[in-house]
Amino acid sequence: MVELPPLEIPEDGKLADNITWFARALRTAGLPVGSGRVIDAIRAVETVGFTHKPDFFYVLQACFVSRPEHRIIFAQTFKLFWRDPQYLEHMIAALSPMIRGVQDEQKAKPAQKRAAEALLDGVERDVPEVEESEGETEIEIDASRTMSREERLRSLDFELMSNAEMAAAKRMLTKLSLPIKPLKSRRTHLTANGRMIDGPETLRAAMRQGGEIQKFAPKARRERWPNLVALCDISGSMSQYSRAVLHFLHAVSNEKGAGWAKVHAFTFGTQLTNITRHLATRDVDAALAAAGAQAQDWEGGTQIGTCLHQFNRDWSRRVMGGGAVVLLITDGLDRDDPDALVAEMRRLQLTAKKVIWLNPLLRWEEFAPKARGIKAMLPHVDSFRAGHNIAALEALADAISQPDDAGEKARLMALI
Template sequence: MPAHTPLDIPDDPKLAQNIIHFARALRSAGLPVGPGRVIDAIRAVEAAGFTERRDFYWTLHACFVNRPEHRIVFAQIFRLYWRDPRFLEHMMSMLLPAIRGVQEEQKANAAEKRAAEALLQGVEQGLPDPVPEETGSEIEIDASLTMSAEERLRTLDFEQMSTEEVARAKRMLARLELPVKPLKSRRTRIDLQGHRVAWRRTMRNSMRQGGEIYDIALKKRQQRWPNLVVLCDISGSMSQYSRVILHFLHAVSNAKGADWAKVHAFTFGTRLTNITRHLRHRDVDAALAAAGAEAQDWEGGTRIGSCLHTFNRDWSRRVMGQGAVVLLITDGLDRDDPVALEKEIERLHLSARRLIWLNPLLRWDGFAPKAQGIRTMLPHVDSFRAGHSIASLEDLADVISRPEDVGEKARLLQLIAE
């Protein structure tokens, strides 16, 4: 059998062109693929060559994939794209029916959906419009009982959303509000509709009138709004959820006439990062880009205990005054010392007016607190709720307004006791 020589890319321009289009599909699916990586991929294939499909796969994989979460998307796009690498037009004509089939599957995973959309983007624009078929009669469909697209999107898991659905979800989250009931302060102010007598003001007025009391001054307690403190996990297991939830936090931070006194946002993975000032930018893209540049531990590991220790030591007294409500957004998968974690979560609970834990893992039926981090933190939160969809974030307003709402905490604590 004759030996195979490396493929000469300049003599095979169609393969180089296909690699360029393949890189565009990867970029549309969310992979950070720039012109430099495309050139490196072409040179790598030219230098290494390939004798079989597997060699070609791993050559491109080494050039385009640098994060573990990108492997699935890359594998799906490669499987769909390189079915017929002879030339682009014939390949796309064979590929489109297969991609549509993937998109129409109700249980298709998010990687397949993003891969299919990335390949279809810009391809169907050049296809001719289908010729309408002549129909003999008009069929009417009663869709009164069907779920609308917006209603379906409200209950859809963030991790299962396609690229288009994520964009629509972000627009819906930008319209959400998170109202809160005001708190009664110990301080009072003079008010004609008050229910308590302001004796000092009454006596002061009587001294101006020779000691006679003609009017009784009334007062009532002032109202104030609490602070909202958000601790959002941005580790690898939470990356898809945290990116969408940060859009929601940006909307809450910049809402007109917001009820919250101040909104403080922190991200944590292997270290704690304060992104409060970045979320104050009106433009959501600029705000999240600045927050991403500030937080250097995106999609990394998780050290909840040490991050809570940093927050309690450096930030608790600054942002937790006057009855702050704390939202802890994490899956609880932590490898820190459970004793230290319990100490820090207990201190956070004692400092907060209410500590609400949003956990995306609660979306699963029959969820059980098997992880050590979840078992450690659960007794020290006021409410344990799911945080995997738009509907779960909409329920936050009721959860904050009802101190007796504990979510799934009671049931899970019973499981731990058993």
């Protein structure tokens, strides 16, 4: 087995130094940890003590974690930093995908790669060359590194991305577009290229010429642009996917010439939150930070039926006029009454021109609509598609442009 270089973590036993190094790792992993919190943590640990490891864990968590979505990153960084050698071995293998080994037995879970990157920053993880000899087992090489970086990111699950990979993915998402064709209105207007005859205007022109019709006045139907309405599930199982989709929607709402009249965005978990006004902010990081501050139920539970009822009651008439297209981003794992969910989904479908459901659970080939929430929602959507990576969002443009696109709905309906 290849010997890995040790991490540069202080071994002098000084409590304050170790907590300071741990705070630096948390800051590298993405947590907003300042010097004031480090001082508070040192004082809290000295006051409470750490005879039991769980007590030590929760004291530091109370000092360093201020947002629900940071709990997972804190937990993974804590395990790596405070001496779990086998866990560290798994994480080094997960960040070095050249050789099949430990990572085949335990794949990186959400936030583990970000925590490992923070602690392994600057540590050399390249595997040295191994001389071949007779009788030795040939090492199997994973060719994933031969792929272009963008191609690999297109197919990589949002939940398994590291900090650097997510930053690169966000840059790719800003370049995506979601064009829409205009809708034909029943209203008409005079135009030289029209293929319809405007009778009243033709008669008015004839009266000005003594009643003789010399030419017909052409007209055509007006064109109007629909609204795009996004309903994003921000519960614990959907948080990372919804962040990526909202980043994509920010790019769509600020793209000139995409055709959408307006892009409306709502988040839901245990309550419905309208974050549309934040999408108008040009700085995407500031926009999503403000949206996250407004939505108080990030990483919470899921009550899809209750939140859809709030949307249908309070917002449907305001944002659904003119043939709106609805993007429903959720895994469908609901705790509400399924009968109430069916009624709300039926009403949503009746008021929308098209309802497209993006479900990250479709990344699994063995996925089947067994959950009662999915069974209740699936019959009342027009298209059912995956939404777990960049490639799935790229395919969304084709789904919107094709009115008969149903995605995976027909196949899954057969399994119900």
